[in-house]
Amino acid sequence: MSNTEAKSNFLTELLSRENLKNSSLEDCEKGLAELSQNINGLDEEVIAQVQARLDSLTKPKDSLGVLEEIAKKLGGIQRNPWPEIEKKAVLVMAGDHGVVEEGVSAYPQEVTPQMFYNFLQGGAGINVLSRHAKAEVICTDVGMAFPLAPPELMKHRIMDGTRNMAKGPAMTRHEALLSLLTGAQIAYRAINSGYQVLATGEVGIGNTTPSAAIISFITGLSPEEVTGRGTGLDDVGLKRKQEVIKQSIAVNQPNPQDGVDILSKIGGLEIGALAGAILMAGYARVPIVLDGVISTAAALIAVTICPTVSNYLIPSHSSVEIGHVAALKELGLKPIMHLDFRLGEGTGAAVGFHLLDAAVLILKEMATFESAGVSTKNE
Numbered sequence: 001m002s003n004t005e006a007k008s009n010f011l012t013e014l015l016s017r018e019n020l021k022n023s024s025l026e027d028c029e030k031g032l033a034e035l036s037q038n039i040n041g042l043d044e045e046v047i048a049q050v051q052a053r054l055d056s057l058t059k060p061k062d063s064l065g066v067l068e069e070i071a072k073k074l075g076g077i078q079r080n081p082w083p084e085i086e087k088k089a090v091l092v093m094a095g096d097h098g099v100v101e102e103g104v105s106a107y108p109q110e111v112t113p114q115m116f117y118n119f120l121q122g123g124a125g126i127n128v129l130s131r132h133a134k135a136e137v138i139c140t141d142v143g144m145a146f147p148l149a150p151p152e153l154m155k156h157r158i159m160d161g162t163r164n165m166a167k168g169p170a171m172t173r174h175e176a177l178l179s180l181l182t183g184a185q186i187a188y189r190a191i192n193s194g195y196q197v198l199a200t201g202e203v204g205i206g207n208t209t210p211s212a213a214i215i216s217f218i219t220g221l222s223p224e225e226v227t228g229r230g231t232g233l234d235d236v237g238l239k240r241k242q243e244v245i246k247q248s249i250a251v252n253q254p255n256p257q258d259g260v261d262i263l264s265k266i267g268g269l270e271i272g273a274l275a276g277a278i279l280m281a282g283y284a285r286v287p288i289v290l291d292g293v294i295s296t297a298a299a300l301i302a303v304t305i306c307p308t309v310s311n312y313l314i315p316s317h318s319s320v321e322i323g324h325v326a327a328l329k330e331l332g333l334k335p336i337m338h339l340d341f342r343l344g345e346g347t348g349a350a351v352g353f354h355l356l357d358a359a360v361l362i363l364k365e366m367a368t369f370e371s372a373g374v375s376t377k378n379e
Helices: 003-015 025-037 044-056 065-078 098-102 111-121 125-132 173-192 208-219 235-252 259-266 269-284 293-305 307-312 322-331 347-365
Strands: 088-095 135-143 197-203 288-290 313-315
Touching: 003 025, 003 173, 025 173, 025 269, 044 065, 044 347, 065 307, 065 347, 088 111, 088 125, 088 173, 088 269, 088 347, 098 235, 111 135, 111 197, 125 135, 125 347, 135 173, 135 269, 173 197, 173 259, 173 269, 197 269, 197 293, 197 347, 208 235, 208 259, 208 269, 208 293, 208 322, 235 259, 259 269, 259 293, 269 288, 269 293, 269 307, 288 293, 288 347, 293 307, 293 322, 307 313, 313 322
Parallel strands: 088 135, 088 197, 197 288, 288 313
Antiparallel strands: none
16 A cells, blocks of 8 residues: 555545544644645646637637636646536634623624524625535634534534633633534535535634734735725724734734634634645635635634635625725635635625626627638737
8 A cells, every 4th residue: 555545545544533533632633733744736737728729719818817727727637638616615614702802892692592593594795705606604603702503513523612712721622623624524425425625614603803913914915904994894993903913913923824722822723624625625625715804814824724725715895894905915815706705605605606607608608700701810
C-alpha cells in the first residue's frame, strides 16, 4: 500500500465515523494534516483546452468576461474540459457565540434556532434562492446554544455555542479541530452523494464579530477598517463591537502561522465547519462558492491551513460588510457579482450558481466559428 493510499484510508475511516466528535485530539490532528497535505493545484492542461474551446466560439476573444473565467476554473478544478455542475448544494452551518454577552448583536441568540427551523421548513431566503437555482440546502447544527427537537438534529453539535472570546479562547484546540473535521465530513458525504459543486452558508447570531476578528488579525487591518454593523447595530453598538474585537485579539494572542489556533481563539464553530468544508472541496477537486463575510473569514482560516485550497474558491459577491472586501483582497479573489447583500445564509452563493450554470452552457452549447460558418476576424 502506498503512503497516499494509507493516508486516504485513515481520512476515509475518520470521516466515516458516526460519532466523529468522540475522536481524540491526536486523530483530529492527523486527519486535518492528511486533508490539507493532499490538496493540489488546478489542471493547467485542461484550462488550456477550455481556453481553446472558448476562443473557437462565435464571439470576440474574452468578450464574455467572468463567464469565461468561471468556465476555465471549473474545468481546471474538475480536471474535465466539459465541466459538470448539475447537482448543487448549499452547506448551511449553524453555531452560536459566547461573545454576544458583550452586546455585539442587535438580535437575541434565540433567533439562531428559530432561523434553523425556518431553513428546515424551506421558508428562508436561502431556500427560495436555492430552489430557483435547482440546488439543495443541507443544514447542520455544529454549535448552537439552545436544544433542538428532535434531538437527532443535534448529532453533529460539538458544544452549546463558543465561549466568550473577549475573556479567553472561544474554543479549545480539540473543539476547533472537531469543527473543521465536522465540516469536512458534511462536505465529504455531499460529494459522495453526487453533488458536483458546493456553496457555503451559515447562521449564528453574533457571527460577524468573530469573522471581523479573524479578518482583522489575518489581514493586519484595524477592527475599525473591517467591522460592519452586522444585523444593524447603531453607532454606539458598532464602536463597542470594534473594542470587543480589539480586546479579543489582545487577550488571546493567536499564532498567525496556525489557522487552527486562530480559529480556536477568535473564531466560531460554524466558521470552522465552513473552513473544513472548503478543505474537503479542495481535497475532492470540487468547486466551492463563497457567500459573504462569514464564509470568507472561514476561507481565510482554510487558506492559512492550506494555501493551495484558494484555487477551489469561487467568490459569489461582495457584500456591504466592509470586512468582506478586505478578506477577498487578502485571498486574491475578485467577486463575480455586486448585489449589496448582507443576509448571509448562503444567499449570494445561491444566486452565483446561475452564473456557473451560464458559464457551462456557453462552453457546451454556443456554436463555433467553423460549425456556424461565421468568418473569423481579419489577421
